[in-house]
Amino acid sequence: MKKIVISIIASLTLILILPLFAQASPLAYPIERLAGEDRVETAIDISNKGWQSANAVILCEYSDYADSIASTPFAVSLNAPILLTEGNSLDTRVIGELRRLNPQRVILLGGTGVLKPSIEKDLMKLGLTSDQIERIGGKDRYETSVLLAQRLSSSSLILANGDDFPDALSAASYAGIQQIPVVLTSNTLPGSVIDYYQKTKPQHLIVIGGEGVIPSENLIKNKFVVETRLGGQDRYETNAKVVSSMQSSYTSDNLFLASGLTFPDAVAGTVLASKYKAPLLLSEKNDIPPSVYALMRGHMKVEPPVQNQDTSLKTGKITANGGLRLRDTPSTTGSILLTIPHGETITISGQENQWYKTTYQSNTGWVSADYVKIASANTADLTLNGNVFILGGAGVISTQAQKIIEGKASSTYPDNLRDFPSLPSGINKPEPPSRGDNNTTPPSVPEDSKTYDPSTEVLIDPFNGYPAAALKGKTILVDPGHGGPDPGSIGPTQTYEKDNTLAIALELKKILEQAGATVILTRSNDVSLAKDYSEVNDLQARVNLANSSNADLLISIHNDAFTNPEPNGTSTFYDSRNPKSNESMHLANSIQTAFTNSIKTQNRGVKESRLYVLANTNMPAVLIETAFITNPYEEARLQNPTFHKNVAAVIFHGIYKYYKDPIPQS
Structure with missing residues (x-):
């Protein structure tokens, strides 16, 4: 018995003298803090991180979250940083940041009771005119969120309780990335929210939070049809469920971490998180809640290195x-x-x-x-796990919490000390796809994963077998997607969708004009069509140009994208809300068939989808996702001028087939 007691004491002694951070499955992330002396400086630091200049800036009152927590999607649509100031006058530090950003438009969020008229005078002293200063504010936070939602166009809607901030912030970066409006409600649905829902009739309604914050009884009573509800036992579990559910929208390895107890740093940071296409996680001040910790651990790609016991500072x-x-x-x-x-x-x-x-x-x-x-003697590349950007200083997310994230300290939560599935100590980064500048023979691998060889792209003669002046008398509007401040999707080697779509559109214009058609381009260089850029304004400008041009057809060119690099192939979309929906479907089928027969991409089919430009134009209209820019093989293919010409050729063939063959009676 004495030996057993001694053995137990010895075991306990051994446990107690182990380093605190020697837990079973610690986190291990590089950290970057975005913080200042106070919340105003933190917002400025976030702005510095994400913007060298900005056409628009959103200004919020620094102590009132109500008007600001639903603003992320609108801010992202403008590519506008959020700055914070006191309500009575413009903070001198904000004045300095506005001078650096040099915006042509400043939007004040909230009524004059929140941001006083004196702030507008301060802005005019900086050289802004009254036309460049806008105020968005309703009679309460719920109406303000509706006014912000009206600036976006989406078939989806996120509903969150606005009586506190965490639930709305949990969905903010996802909403920003997907451009889905966030509308705030209370335990009882406000009239402004009911009116907005009934007018817009969104196809997809996502409710953030459990029954305690948004009761189903109230939703059913007002005929709100909930497609998805995401809620947990507390704000952190809700946050983790939201981020996990929406994981496919996040293409960055990075994570953003903000306090779940105070709002200002998170409000400013959500726009940057959306810009990075990264999720926003919420945390306590001194430790990482288990639900968030588990998500962060699951996000890691490599195990943390063995800690060096020498803690001397150098x-x-x-x-x-x-x-x-x-x-x-x-x-x-x-x-x-x-x-x-x-x-x-x-x-x-x-x-x-x-x-x-x-x-x-x-x-x-x-x-x-x-x-x-x-500096550490460890050579493990922890950047493979992505960076964690902590929003705010040690007063909101403590140094202790930071050390837990870095793997230098242990969590106090037993759930965080358990064994998680093991990870490798390192992984090899994939080589970028070949651009045809070497003659090395790729190893024997399946065809769909081989490195792209540009020499295999054989130029198609667009007029071989097609009559001269095949499209004489037709006016065709060609719309290269994205442009200007909107790069579209981005490939693994940092190629931009907007560049690919323009290159294909310019080649298509040449071929269609040679076939006798009149061609109108929505853009012929890297610009947005909207004078005051936002996604909605840009899309509406394309619609306006199409409808005023009396075009016979609209062809919108895009690249597809996904978080997984494996998907590949071509899809063609039409919208059943288009007044010429039958013709649009026939045009989509004609182009999709021509495309996959000649270009030999995977046939992902003709699809019906709710797309703003296609729905609101009055001629047959289609959108072609030519290839996946996120697939390394197809990204490389999209860089080849011969591929641009070939895509243009088969789109012409599809258009010719559309006119040559009658619409099927079915």
């Missing part, structure tokens, strides 16, 4: 975006000696609490440890 790198202030004492009240630039490596000579002592340019002082990444 050198570190400055991670603060705008540089880090060197102070004469280890306190935020210390006098500022100078600012050490972002990315600079410093030598650390001492530590006092969360402050490091260092000497820079002959000045010895103290810097906040929160914004210094200590």
